[in-house]
Amino acid sequence: MKRQKTDLKRILPSPPPPIISYHLHITYTLFNPSGVKEALELRQRTREQFQNYLGPDCPGRYDYGYLCMIVDHDIENTTLIGGPFVSGEWSIFLPLGYYAVVTPWLLQNRGNLSMLLHPNSGIWAMWAGEPWPLDMSIFEKETQTNEFGHYPGDPDNPVCLLKGAVCGDDKLSPFALCCYELACKAAEMISNGASSFTVHRCA
Incomplete structure (x- = not known):
């Protein structure tokens, strides 16, 4: 059988969209009490570890301009309304300037939990641990999210930390x-x- 060669130029937009921020998600099984407990404990440890870096909690997912824990659903009992997660998850809005601080720590401290890291560009997601299925049917091809129209370095998506941060x-x-x-x-x-x-x- 002949292996088919993938033409990345046909898959990726040209030029590729810029990476202006990340989401970092921790996923777990909602019907497994020990898994939920481990996820909630990691979330609390993350809060404590980054207490001097975190801004106020974010009620949504985009364009906050600072590092924040996302609080937009009941993380103990429900999946994220509207998907794409079919599992439990909690998440962080991660500006570019904090990527090198937060990501390595969570990679080393996630324990048995899985971690999904993705830029808010629509492509280039990465899993650590076992990947979970996602309901990708909620997305429409070439439909832009509210991150589009923003750019690296705008007030809501800083690429580096300003004086006093x-x-x-x-x-x-x-x-x-x-x-x-x-x-x-x-x-x-x-x-x-x-x-x-x-x-x-x-x-």
Whole structure:
């Protein structure tokens, strides 16, 4: 049998859409109490790990301009209304400047859970762990999402961190990407019970 060669030029738009932000999803089985418990515990640990980086929770999925936990459905009992997930999931809106801080940590700490990372461009999704089925019938070919019309570096989709943004601390490495002519510098000491750590900001 002859193997058919895939012509990527026919599949991908030309030029490809820019990557302006990411979604990071943790997926799990809703009818498995231990799986739900593990997912909720990871979500809480993620909140604690990035408490100095996170902005307010996002009620939707796009164009927030800051790192945030997405809160748009009951993550303990229901799938995301409208799909495409047929499993339980919780997610994070991930601006480009925080990609290098959040993604490695969740890859290393996801345990038995699966993780889907995708740019908000409609293509180039990646799984860590077992991939889950997705209901792709909700999408229409060549129909644009609300991310289209935005661009890397607009106010809702920064590519780097502006002056004063948290770019690192004693616990996390690598540091996030500060904008041109800014550096990630020690800014303030945070007390954490018996110990303390230093928060770094772009300055």
